[in-house]
Each structure stands twice: as structure tokens, then as C-alpha cells.
Amino acid sequence: MFRIIKKSLRIGVVTGRYQKANKPELPVTPEAQDRARLFKRSLAIREVDTGSCNACEMEMNALLNPVYDADRFGIHIAASPRHADALVVTGPVTVNMERALKDVHKQTSDPKIVIALGDCAINCGMFKGSYAVTGPVERHIPVDVRIPGCPPRPAEILAVLSELQGKDNTA
Amino acid sequence: MSEAIFCDDLLTAAFPGILKHDPICAKSSHFTVPKDRLPAISHYIHTQPSLRGRLTLLWACDDRPVRDSYGLYYLFTLEASHHWVVLSTELAGHDRLFPSITPHIHAAQWYEREIRDMFGLIPQGHPDLRRLVRHEHWPKGTHPLQKDFSWNNVLERQQGEYRFHHIEGEGVFEVPVGPIHAGIIESGHFRFSVAGEPIMQLELRHFWKHRGVEKLFEQLTLTDAVLLAERVSGDTTVGHALAYCQAVEALLHLEVPRRANYLRSLFLELERLYNHLGDIGAMCNDTAYALAHAHCGRLKERIMQLNDRLTGSRFLRGVIEVGGVTQDIESRRLVEIVEELSHIQSDFSEVGAIIFANASLTDRLETTGVLNERTAWDHAVIGIVGRASGRDCDLRRDRPFAAYDELPVNVALYRYGDARARLRVRGDEIHESIRLIREVRDKIPNGPIASQPRSLPKPGAWTLAAVEGWRGEILYMVMAGEDGRIHRCKVRDPSFVNWPAIQWAVLGNIIPDFPLINKSFNLSYAGNDL
């Protein structure tokens, strides 16, 4: 027990120890911000992978580690689309995942926000044109927010989400 | 060399009809065999005590534009010498049938189903001919890797249903999970049959994320396709890029400068480090030990930020190129890296002491998800999972690449095959990677970091390359086409081999332990589905 407490005391607080991102490349639209206002200061996110290379997922996961700790901004991951305010979609939409994506979108209660994370979700990236890809995401469901990058850094994701929530998460 | 002669003599003596070719790369032999002898010969290689060949890769190739035939290739790795034996055969004209070797060699199961889906060639005698990659809504007769199938042909949908294996009996019920999961995980479907708590059967239904990677390779040139290789499985960016580049360099007869080789090893070890740290944390999280998860997440983040500072990419994207690496690391930076890693190492040692002192964690991990050595051998399981089940294989030692011929590796090996053994392998490898990076700092020579390709390979030339990524053995087979393009590229992530084995490791465990077992394997869906 002492070992654990000693370790925690020695490490101290690591939250916020990352290089802050610049202003997002693609600004968040006022409509999306309006919709996000309904969720007050929290945002429950459901992540859907429609054929990513898994680097985008890893960066989403990184948001939850003690360094970024997205929870402190009211951002958390919902286990079911029914509990979600926002869908984060990664990857080009593959033929096999197309139906699942539409289902999830339908199951997410309104009002909802769809966030396309990564170049693949926005424009299929390197997989554009392939026989097995039917994407991008906006071809299947309406997209409100786009976060470009391959993959975007967690700090960049946070910057966009804070703009969406209309608050300053960079502090 | 003597090993090659021994194995070649043994095979030519046992099967007089087979034809020997020039080896495709160092430490390998290549034979052409008549297709009806395939099962007998592969069975012999697999079981003969002095050979004990592990089926390492099985791929097909559509050569019809040039030769009016399909080629089939079987790669075995001999157990003791790690020598490669390639068997190849041709299906000429309208022949679409080949004898299945699955009844003798279980590890061929998915490969043969994959070939059937992608090429329309039928493995005769295969016990399970359901579709694998092509989900049921793909129209009949679509085989994307046939040369006359256009790469951007949009598929239509048809009706169809996958038939799962059912277990029947009183109290048996099925639990379907996925393709979309509760956490931030990739997409895949798991179907459990349970009676009460214990799992009686698990069936995987994957390939939801099939993006047509191998076909996309065929649209690219040899030097450009590195970008695609990096995106096969994002967490193994360096491993895939390196394996691909090694194959292309062999085709171009390109000598990689020694300094570049050392840097490649450095990047590969950094990738191993952040993934292993993340995995240990995630396994602890699945046993609800949030403290260890937080510590490991913090350590992983430190390494990813280090990567970012060094190369401008947290995943080390864009650092490996054909001929060498794109970025040099000055010796001053190398000293900094080693210093940072020494901190991380002592930090991790303390975290490790906390983790292993936790009795309830040990209780969850021990005897959970046991994959015994026999099953691991039957499925040709490799990488960390294999090393936790007593399979002593690590390409960094067995078939050295990059700078590993000058950086001897101590291979972590455990025999219990449970989740705890897989955790321990990772823990040991973290220390070993940091030790290797120190050695890189001490031994790295000066010199150029890349050499320029000068010639184009002959169309039809092909080769194999293998890299021990953090998950295990990554294989690339690249066959050159016209004008420096790719005729065929076979990608094999270790996940493709290890996924089926998980179906055996979970038997008798309870469903709540499945996330933990799955995490202890931590296989890639993207690398598997391609």
C-alpha cells in the first residue's frame, strides 16, 4: 500500500502535460455548435470503426489516459449508441460495415452529432476507390464535424471538441 | 548452407518428381511440385522429425495475363534451423481445383478459405468451405484478386446469411457480440455458445473491415506503396513498412546503409515499447485495476510524445522508405532518448512491482485463457502469444534483419500459456527493448541513411521478407510487375494466424473473462481483414 501511495505522490499530476494544438484546421460550424449546446457541458461519445487502420482508435483511446483526461471536460465514452450524444466515426466505410454504420446511426437518439475522425472518414484517404470501400462517411450519414489528420493527435481532437462545446479546453 | 543441402537432399530423395529452383532469398529452398502431390509433401515437411515445418504462409497469384495459370505457394519454416522451404505449383488453363492440406495441417484452414474467396480457386477436401472474407451480401462469383476484376468495381448487394456452427442441447444458448463493441475497439463479431457460465464454443466472424488492401497495392508503384503498408495496421506502422521495404529492396538488389539499419531497429523497438506498455495497462484495466492502467497509459503516452518529438509522428509514420530511412537521429538525440528511456524503465519497474504484488490481479490472470503448446504448434501460433505458450520463435534472433545480426536479442519465453504468461512476456520485452536501444546508441556507425534505387526489377520477379513486429512475425511477398509496379503483394499480419487460436484459448473460461483474454492476445482486426 505504501508503495502505491509513494509512487502516486512522486509522479504527481501529469494531466495537461502535452503540447497544445493549434487552432483546428476546419472550423466547427455554428449549426453544430448550436446542437452541442443542448448537451450542456458534457458530451457522451460512441465510437464506431468502419474500417480504420486502428491508429485513429488508438488516439481516441489516448484521450482517456491521465495525460489528456478528456473526462475533465465532460467528454466520456458511452457503451451503447442509445446513451450517446455524438458518434465518432473512423475509417472509410467498408462494404461490410455500411449496414452496421447505418444501424448505429439510427439507434442513436436525436439530437445527435456525427464526427468524422481522420482523413479516411472524411475522404477515404488511401483507400479511396477500392472495391471494398463505399465511403466516405458523409455518403451514408450526415456529418457535422470533421477532424482531419492521419491520425489527428489527441490534442487536436480535444481542440476541436472544445470548439464544439464552445469552451476553452486548452487551459 | 549445410542445412539447405540437408533439407533439399531429404526432400528430393523422398519425392523424386519434385523440381528444385534457385532459392528466392537467403536461408531458403524452393521447389515446384505437381499439385496432386502437395498434401503428401507438405504433410512430410510438417511431421518429419528432422524437419518439423511450420506452415508460415500460403498464397496464390493470378498469372493469367502472362502464363494462363494460377500459381499457388506454400511457405514452411523448419523448426530447428528456421530455414524456409517454398513449395509452388501451377493450376494451368481452366483448372480451378487444388487439393486442400487442411486435413493434415490445421494452420492452412483460413489461408485456403481466403484463396477461395479472393481467387475463386477451390480447395478440394477442405472441411469448412463457408465464406471467410466475402460476406454473404457479396454477389456470387466476385473474386477481387483475379486480374480481370477491376479494383474500383463497386460491389452490388445480394441476400445471404452466414451459417454459424451451433451447439445444441439443454441449457445451451448463444451470445452474439459485435461487430460494434462497447469500448473503443475495432469491429469484429464473436459468437459464444455457453452452458451456464463456461464457454463451450467461440466462433469468430471477422473481415468486417476488409478494405481491399492487397488489390490497392497492385495499383501502386514499388516505392510509393510504403504509405499503404504503413496503414495496413496503424499500431504496427513501422513493422509493416519495414517488412514491405525489405521485400522491395531485395527485388531491387538495394543495399541498405548500416546506419539506416540501426535506425530501423531503433524505430521498431520504440514501436514495441509503446504497444507493450499500452497492452499491460489495458489488461490491468480489464481486471478493473484502474491504477495500473493509468500508470501504463501515462508511460505509453511518454513514448508516443518522444516519437512525435523525434520524427513528427506519434506512430513513426513516414520514417521508413525504400532504401533506408527518411530521418537521421543525431548522436546527441540518441543520448537523450536513452536517458528518457532509462527514466521510463525505472518508472516501469516500480509499476511492474506494484502490478505483480497485487494478489487479486494475479488471481484473475493465472490459468485464464490457456493456450497450450500443442495447440499453439497446430495453429502455427507466433509472436508474443506463441512465446507465452512455449513456442521459442523470434525472427530478430532466428532470421536477423535490419541491425539485429549485430544486436543479439534475449528472447522472453514462458510455458504456461495463460494471460499472466502473456503479460510477463510483454514485461520482459520492454526491458529487452530498452537494452537494445542502449546498444544501438553504443554501436551505431556513421554514414548515409538511405541508398537510391537505380534499376527496376524484372516483371515476375518475387521475394519474401519477414520482420518481427511487436505482435509477431510480419510477412510480405512482393512480385514485381511492369514498369516498377506491383503485380501481387501478399500481406500477412501475425493476427491472421493468431485469431483462430483464440477460439481454443477461451474454451472452459467464462464470458466475463473474454475481454481479458482478447486483450492479452491483442490482435489487429485491420491487419487481419486487410
Ligand code: SF4
Ligand atoms: S485516417 Fe489515417 S490513421 Fe486514421 S484510420 Fe485512416 S489511415 Fe488510419
